[in-house]
Amino acid sequence: MKNPYLPIPMMLKKAQIETSDRLLRTLELGFKNKEDEESFRFVPGQFCELSILGKGESPLGIASSPTEQGFLKFTVNKAGVVTTALHHIEEGSEIGIRGPLGNGYPIDRFEGKNLLVIGGGFAFTTLRSLVAYYLHPENRAKVKQITVIYGARMPGLLLYKDELLEWEKRNDLKLVTTVDWGDKDWKGKVGLVPNVLEEVAPSSEDTYAVICGPPIMIKFTFPKLMALRFPNERIFTSLEKRMKCGIGKCGRCNIGHLYVCKDGPVFSYAQLEKLPKDY
Amino acid sequence: MIQQKLREKAKELLAKKEVDLVIGFSDWTLPLRTTPVFIRTPEGAERLVWNSFCENNLAAYLHKFSRLKVGLVVKGCDARSVIALNLEKRFPNHPPLLIGVVCQRLVDRKKVKKAVKGEILHAVEQGDLLLVKGENFEVSLKRDDFLYSSCRSCIHRTPHQAHILIGDPVEEVSLVEAHPDVDEFERKSSEERWKFFEKETSRCLRCYACREACPMCYCGECFVDNSRPKWIEKSLSPSDLAFYHIVRAYHQTGRCSGCGACERACPMDIRLTYLTQKLNQEVKDLYGFETGIQPEAAPPLSTFDPEDHQEFIK
Amino acid sequence: MKLKLDKKDVENFLKGLIEGYDLYAPAQLTEGVSVFKKIDRPEEVNLTQPVTQKPAKEAFFPQSEVMFRYEEAGNRGQVISAEQTKRDRILLGARPCDIEAISIIEKVFTGEDYTDVYFLEKRKKTTIIGLGCNHPLSTCFCSSTGGGPFHRAGSDLFFTDLGEAYFVELLTEKGTAFRENKFFKEADPKDLALLKELEDKAFQKVDGSVPVEGIEKRLDLMIESPFWDSIHEKCIGCGVCTFLCPTCHCFDMTDEAVNLKGQRVRNWDSCLFPIYSLETSGHNPRPTGRERTRQRLMHKFNYFPKNFGRVACVGCGRCILYCPVQFDIREALLYASARRAKGLKGKSR
Numbered sequence: 001m002k003n004p005y006l007p008i009p010m011m012l013k014k015a016q017i018e019t020s021d022r023l024l025r026t027l028e029l030g031f032k033n034k035e036d037e038e039s040f041r042f043v044p045g046q047f048c049e050l051s052i053l054g055k056g057e058s059p060l061g062i063a064s065s066p067t068e069q070g071f072l073k074f075t076v077n078k079a080g081v082v083t084t085a086l087h088h089i090e091e092g093s094e095i096g097i098r099g100p101l102g103n104g105y106p107i108d109r110f111e112g113k114n115l116l117v118i119g120g121g122f123a124f125t126t127l128r129s130l131v132a133y134y135l136h137p138e139n140r141a142k143v144k145q146i147t148v149i150y151g152a153r154m155p156g157l158l159l160y161k162d163e164l165l166e167w168e169k170r171n172d173l174k175l176v177t178t179v180d181w182g183d184k185d186w187k188g189k190v191g192l193v194p195n196v197l198e199e200v201a202p203s204s205e206d207t208y209a210v211i212c213g214p215p216i217m218i219k220f221t222f223p224k225l226m227a228l229r230f231p232n233e234r235i236f237t238s239l240e241k242r243m244k245c246g247i248g249k250c251g252r253c254n255i256g257h258l259y260v261c262k263d264g265p266v267f268s269y270a271q272l273e274k275l276p277k278d279y
Numbered sequence: 280m281i282q283q284k285l286r287e288k289a290k291e292l293l294a295k296k297e298v299d300l301v302i303g304f305s306d307w308t309l310p311l312r313t314t315p316v317f318i319r320t321p322e323g324a325e326r327l328v329w330n331s332f333c334e335n336n337l338a339a340y341l342h343k344f345s346r347l348k349v350g351l352v353v354k355g356c357d358a359r360s361v362i363a364l365n366l367e368k369r370f371p372n373h374p375p376l377l378i379g380v381v382c383q384r385l386v387d388r389k390k391v392k393k394a395v396k397g398e399i400l401h402a403v404e405q406g407d408l409l410l411v412k413g414e415n416f417e418v419s420l421k422r423d424d425f426l427y428s429s430c431r432s433c434i435h436r437t438p439h440q441a442h443i444l445i446g447d448p449v450e451e452v453s454l455v456e457a458h459p460d461v462d463e464f465e466r467k468s469s470e471e472r473w474k475f476f477e478k479e480t481s482r483c484l485r486c487y488a489c490r491e492a493c494p495m496c497y498c499g500e501c502f503v504d505n506s507r508p509k510w511i512e513k514s515l516s517p518s519d520l521a522f523y524h525i526v527r528a529y530h531q532t533g534r535c536s537g538c539g540a541c542e543r544a545c546p547m548d549i550r551l552t553y554l555t556q557k558l559n560q561e562v563k564d565l566y567g568f569e570t571g572i573q574p575e576a577a578p579p580l581s582t583f584d585p586e587d588h589q590e591f592i593k
Numbered sequence: 594m595k596l597k598l599d600k601k602d603v604e605n606f607l608k609g610l611i612e613g614y615d616l617y618a619p620a621q622l623t624e625g626v627s628v629f630k631k632i633d634r635p636e637e638v639n640l641t642q643p644v645t646q647k648p649a650k651e652a653f654f655p656q657s658e659v660m661f662r663y664e665e666a667g668n669r670g671q672v673i674s675a676e677q678t679k680r681d682r683i684l685l686g687a688r689p690c691d692i693e694a695i696s697i698i699e700k701v702f703t704g705e706d707y708t709d710v711y712f713l714e715k716r717k718k719t720t721i722i723g724l725g726c727n728h729p730l731s732t733c734f735c736s737s738t739g740g741g742p743f744h745r746a747g748s749d750l751f752f753t754d755l756g757e758a759y760f761v762e763l764l765t766e767k768g769t770a771f772r773e774n775k776f777f778k779e780a781d782p783k784d785l786a787l788l789k790e791l792e793d794k795a796f797q798k799v800d801g802s803v804p805v806e807g808i809e810k811r812l813d814l815m816i817e818s819p820f821w822d823s824i825h826e827k828c829i830g831c832g833v834c835t836f837l838c839p840t841c842h843c844f845d846m847t848d849e850a851v852n853l854k855g856q857r858v859r860n861w862d863s864c865l866f867p868i869y870s871l872e873t874s875g876h877n878p879r880p881t882g883r884e885r886t887r888q889r890l891m892h893k894f895n896y897f898p899k900n901f902g903r904v905a906c907v908g909c910g911r912c913i914l915y916c917p918v919q920f921d922i923r924e925a926l927l928y929a930s931a932r933r934a935k936g937l938k939g940k941s942r
Contacts, residue, residue, distance in 0.1 A: 251843030544917035
């Protein structure tokens with residue numbers, strides 16, 4: 001019997017502060033054991049439990065793409081005990097992970113369709129994984145148009161800024177960035193994500209929408225998607241809940257009879273509609 | 280009869296809309312017990328009961344219903360908790376309207392259960408007697424032999440602070456010289472005391488029934504749940520259990536009315552009141568203070584006086 | 594083959610079990626308070642309490658359990674050693690409700706993708722000796738939830754107290770391995786007759802009328818029912834009902850360590866505690882007693898049946914007996930089945 005509670009050892013290869021508020025740090029982890037690396041297969045949207053011995057575990061979405069080999073990337077919001085420790089840990093140190101956990105985005109269903117990606121704030125991590133996955137030459141043909149709308153409160157709070165610049169230059173992806181408050185160098189849009197979505201007005205025809213962000217953003221974006229005639233079963237979101245085991249045993253993260261850790265974290269709105277609003 | 284008067288009073292308060300809600304006791308499924316009941320209509324007042332099994336301190340519900348004007352059925356001890364809560368400014372909007380009942384001292388169901396063989400299926404009070412029936416037995420017990428120890432030493436049975444008093448004030452006498460549990464504890468050597476304390480707390484599940492049953496435990500986040508700093512681990516190691524029980528008791532110092540609701544709530548029969556009652560006694564000896572007796576008197580452990588004669592405070 | 598174990602031989606029988614196995618059985622911690630614990634001496638075992646406070650699940654899923662220990666070991670990095678169950682075990686004196694509950698928890702801990710090795714190792718290594726309930730309590734309703742006071746499913750051996758002896762049944766392969774136990778004697782036909790009599794009497798005592806059948810479907814329609822607004826009112830939010838419930842299996846995982854030397858531990862947790870679902874951001878998806886009580890009841894009677902095909906309640910009555918405010922789960926079930934709760938009053942014998 002394999003023990004699903006034992007973390008596999010990783011090494012912090014590189015760490016970088018992402019945002020001007022210094023609350024988001026991206027960690028690049030390398031596998032310590034070759035066999036762990038070989039057996040680690042994931043899809044965008046899955047997550048891992050990052051484990052710091054002596055402190056505990058914290059669930060984090062995988063921000064790197066399966067097409068990026070040799071490392072896993074996570075962006076950590078400094079909030080609790082473990083995430084604070086993940087901010088302080090030095091390059092070269094050991095970190096444990098358990099995963100990949102959860103279902104991930106339904107890439108099979110996206111095949112041959114258009115993709116609309118809507119992100120807000122630091123919830124952009126697994127969306128970055130998804131977009132990077134499709135931008136890989138081997139996968140680009142799997143979906144048609146890709147539209148990304150990504151917003152943050154201010155320019156300094158956008159994640160992966162260098163990469164966003166790269167994406168902007170591409171012609172096989174439409175990127176719209178927006179902030180609530182711009183500064184003198186800001187060239188993107190100024191405005192809230194739901195309003196920008198309305199303005200951009202992507203067609204819902206043959207299109208799947210994936211949306212991740214703070215609850216307030218999701219709440220106001222959803223009606224705009226409805227207005228654009230996106231049906232519930234073609235809108236997906238990734239939920240966060242307090243979790244412990246990550247494998248559907250410890251209780252806690254359920255919404256109705258589904259567990260966010262095991263049956264999610266990615267759900268369609270058609271699914272969520274039928275469940276109690278315990279999230 | 281007290282119960283009838285209680286129902287009439289509750290009915291009147293609800294009919295005149297002087298309160299939104301009356302919290303009292305009602306009969307329910309188990310013998311020797313009552314259950315808290317939440318009444319919003321005058322007709323509902325018929326569900327109220329009063330007997331020696333009204334064991335909960337209903338003041339614990341005031342935090343949950345802070346947005347309503349509550350009529351609260353209180354015994355002497357429960358009323359004292361409300362006074363103490365009031366001193367801690369817990370009722371900025373609606374201080375509860377206290378429907379005081381002069382308490383006849385309560386019957387300890389666990390003691391009764393131990394006195395008979397087999398499951399008790401039915402129990403009623405008749406004067407000084409307690410008639411208890413099971414499948415193969417029927418006995419009458421002397422009620423006074425089966426009182427909670429916190430009730431035996433009680434000298435505040437009349438809730439004088441209540442807005443409405445049901446029953447006539449009684450002469451306040453203790454049935455025993457000292458609090459029996461404190462007395463028993465004090466007669467032990469310090470090693471024996473520690474052993475006793477450890478044996479009792481070793482059964483703790485950390486279900487926190489004692490905490491939740493207590494009106495004075497209302498912290499938004501209990502110290503056991505703090506993660507930064509983490510004061511205490513979550514498992515059942517003897518040191519963590521000791522730590523929880525010592526701190527719980529200590530947080531009650533000068534605030535506990537000695538109602539005993541914590542001990543009654545415990546599913547593992549852990550004795551708790553010897554600690555809190557001992558602390559109550561200390562506060563009384565040192566400061567002449569008793570919780571919830573004088574509505575305006577500040578609790579000694581939450582006041583600071585630069586002229587304090589105690590050296591340690593300077 | 595019908596067997597029995599004379600009471601005078603019980604002590605030596607237990608001695609044998611203690612020598613060969615880790616024995617878990619009910620023991621009294623203080624008068625009237627029993628739990629299942631590892632037994633060191635035969636006289637600790639106490640089989641008289643009809644419903645122990647803590648259920649038998651503890652033999653497989655201890656309230657507090659070290660999952661693994663760790664330390665920093667220089668150039669070998671962080672060394673982790675997982676806990677393992679080494680010895681074979683016997684669980685003795687568990688009642689049919691508790692044994693049924695173990696099979697319920699097992700459904701969760703087995704799972705398709707991940708197996709809970711800590712639970713399953715213990716389960717595999719354990720032989721269960723069930724004990725029939727001659728004297729069910731008025732709060733027992735096991736026959737309403739698909740069980741019964743002499744429900745034998747899940748037991749490898751099954752004991753019934755006949756007064757002077759225990760009637761012994763060997764039910765599974767693990768059970769028949771005990772056929773040669775020197776303390777087991779052949780039972781008489783009159784022992785069998787007595788067993789039948791006790792069984793019938795007990796069955797009549799248990800409340801089989803609590804409306805559990807069809808509850809999943811009824812609750813499907815009740816997620817936003819005003820029912821939840823009132824039913825939670827008396828709940829004070831302690832963990833008694835969940836900790837003492839034989840089917841509740843939620844746990845928390847924490848690290849207990851000094852510097853880098855320590856252990857990862859799991860402890861029982863309760864959906865009735867606010868902190869259970871409180872997120873670091875301060876957001877709590879189940880902010881009040883209403884949502885938390887709903888979670889407790891829906892999990893047992895709606896979500897669990899959806900996932901595993903049966904209710905997560907075995908009718909042991911612990912949550913009724915030990916609740917500080919008499920929240921009665923039968924009341925909730927009656928309400929949910931649109932029968933007036935009044936009908937319950939005076940029903941408990």
